[in-house]
Amino acid sequence: MLNIADTLHAWCREARPFALATIVQVSGSAPLPPGTSLAVNADGEAAGSLSGGCVEGAVYELCTQVLEDHGPPARARFGYSADDAFAVGLTCGGEIDVLVQRVDPTDRPHLTAALDEIAHGRPAAVAQVVDGPEDLLGRTLSLLGDDGAYEGTLRGENEDRAVVARTRAQLRAGRTAVIDVGGDPDTCPERLSILVHVHAAPPRMLIFGAVDFAAALSQAGSFLGYRVTVCDARPVFATAARFPYADEVVVDWPHRYLAATDVDARTAVCVLTHDAKFDIPLLALALSLPVAYIGAMGSRRTHEDRDRRLRETGVTTAQLTRLNSPIGLDLGAHTPEETAISITAEIIARTHQATGLPLSQGIGPIHRPDPTGPVPARAARTAA
Known part of the structure; x- marks a missing residue:
């Protein structure tokens, strides 16, 4: 849904009904994750994509039918058919389950409220029933803010409370995912599968060291949605003019800034100073924090010296396994721009628990379940 948040926001503000087709389950190799949507309004205008073209025509027809007939939500499955190469399906060999439903914004003001929050860069989540009793299929409620109130309802207070608790957890984690709720007679007796569409604050990339590599890396990180x-502790180098793609430039000792700032399980820490007086206290602290990625620049000799110094400060072997040093993948990078690609490629691979190997050398599906949720889209930051 959030891949077309801007369009849905405009249609909701204009009170234009539309049909929403959303991927709710993925099996095997499929191009896009659960939560991705395609929508069609009454004028036949379409927004979004579910497969990069393989099944768009068939989904468009389903959307048109549901919209015109005012019918109940419907699920459809699309997969590759070896027996009929001309059948509608995914050429990549995977399968996707799609929920198609009619949405009238006047009946769901909470959806407009959530899209308003997203348009202004604030956290919000929409919980959508994708499997369960027929009368609940497609129902939604919205959560505004990490710990804010919710709007909308599924069936009753118990069901809503159970869904809201899980939705808040997903919002804090910054992950869009399908969750199972219910089966408890005292809270939510009916078992429901809920697709939680999450728009969280963008993850942070903390770059220490106001060097040329940092300028290129800040641009690459911004492009990825961080x-x-x-x-940097040196005010002559840490200036906004030198780093136009950074959201903020801070003059402070790195370890002191890291101790005072907010980090979470999605934060990437990139240490480019390769100067022991900055690196050692900074990395000793970073390796004790629950962040997603820690990398440090330097030669292999620098790494060996850094490793020794960190051990002398009390950093454990287990903690040191989290340190990516020398930073980046082996791409043969030389320029700051190439090095930035090397570093961000490693961050992506670590984030998604991938190998970093060429796809031509791998086996099995190219697209695998994402343990962390979708990579944040740059478009989601335009109003931040």
């Missing part, structure tokens, strides 16, 4: 901070 909120980028560049920090």
Whole structure:
């Protein structure tokens, strides 16, 4: 849904009914994750994509039918058929389950409220029933803010409370995912599958060291949807003019800034100073924090010296396994721009628990279940 949030926001504000087709389950190799949507309004205008073209025509027809007939939500499955190469399906060999439903914004003001929050760059989540009793299929409620109130209802207070608790957890984690709720007679007796569409604050990339590599990395990180901070203790180098793609440039000792700022399980820490007086206290602290990625620049000799110094400060072997040093994948990078690609490629691979190997050398599906949720889209930051 959030891949077309801007369009849905405009249609909701204009009170234009539309049909919403959403991927609710993926099996095997499929191009896009659960939560991705395609929508069609009464004028036949379409927004979004579910497969990069393989099944768009068939889904468009389903949307048109549901919209015109005012019918109940419907689920459809699309997969590759080896027996009929001309059948509608995914050429990549995977399968997707799609929920198609009619949405009238006047009946769901909470959806407009959530899209308003998203348009202004604030956290919000929409919980959508994708499997369960027929009368609940497609129902939604919205959560505004990490710990804010919710709007809309599924059936009753118990069901809503159970869904809201899980939705808040997904919002804090910054992950769009399908969750199972219910089966408890005292809270939510009916078992429901809920697709939680999450728009969280963008994850942070903390770059320490106001060097040329940091300028290129800040641009690459911004492109990937991170909120980028560049920090250096030297005011002559740490200037906004040198880092136009950074969201903020901070003049402070790196370890002192890291101790005072907010980080979470999606934060990437990139240490580019390769200067022991900055690196050692900074990395000793970073390796004790629950962040997603920690990398440090330097030669292999620098790494060996850094490893020894960190151990002397009390950093454990288990903690040191979290340190990616020398930073980046082996791409043969030389320029700052190439190095930035090397570093961000490693961050992506670590984030999604992938190998970083060429796809031509791998086996099995190219698209695998994502353990962390979708990579944040740059478009989601335009109003931040």
